[in-house]
Amino acid sequence: MMSNNIADRISVVRDRVAKAAIDADRDTASVSLLVVSKTKPVSDIESAYNAGQRLFGENYVQEGVEKIQALEHLADIEWHFIGPLQSNKTRLVAEHFDWMQSIEREKIARRLHEQRPDNMPDLQILLQVNLDNESTKAGVTLANVQELAEQVSRFDRLTLRGLMAIPKADATEQQQAESYQALYTVFQELKEKYPTIDTLSLGMTNDLEAAVKHGSTMVRIGTAIFGERN
């Protein structure tokens, strides 16, 4: 049984991350935890914050901006946009979020660059990779990552930090390992080319351990902390 208490659940997830890192011979501090709060109320985010959590992910622009505004009084909180973004909504992300993890085309990056206010730090960018070439899923193919990285790296209001992926849900363990490995290889290549790259955002409630084993530096966890979404 999962505890009803958000602080307890966060500590269970932190323990899972730490154990996965140790099993993979990695430093436990090399994997950060992004808590995915989409559809959940502001009070749940405050509970997580009070348990020491600082990184939060939202999928829907309007909902995310409302929460960011409601929680402006919380120091050091960091907001990551992780959902699909239409070009007519880029301004809201540019003006309110710290990170944007789901860049899949140049046009959206260009708009974010143009709309990022001068008095804010650079928007931190991850390119979303469509790992298994699923037609239903967003993201750039692994073959086209380098080109998109090149384009995004030219925008000086953006800082390119790495890659994000949502792996196929029904993959076998073997398939999963192969796609994670392919992703990690491209991540390493990019890292050599762009000194700002340090983040591989991979792993959700069900594949956290496998993702850490394959080099994830940021896991994005919703269900294990807030319970099932409606």
Ligand SMILES: *Cc1c(COP(=O)(O)O)cnc(C)c1O
């Ligand atoms: C919802 C979501 C998550 C969290 O998934 P859980 O399985 O609930 O942990 C992570 N990443 C993205 C992009 C999501 O949309």
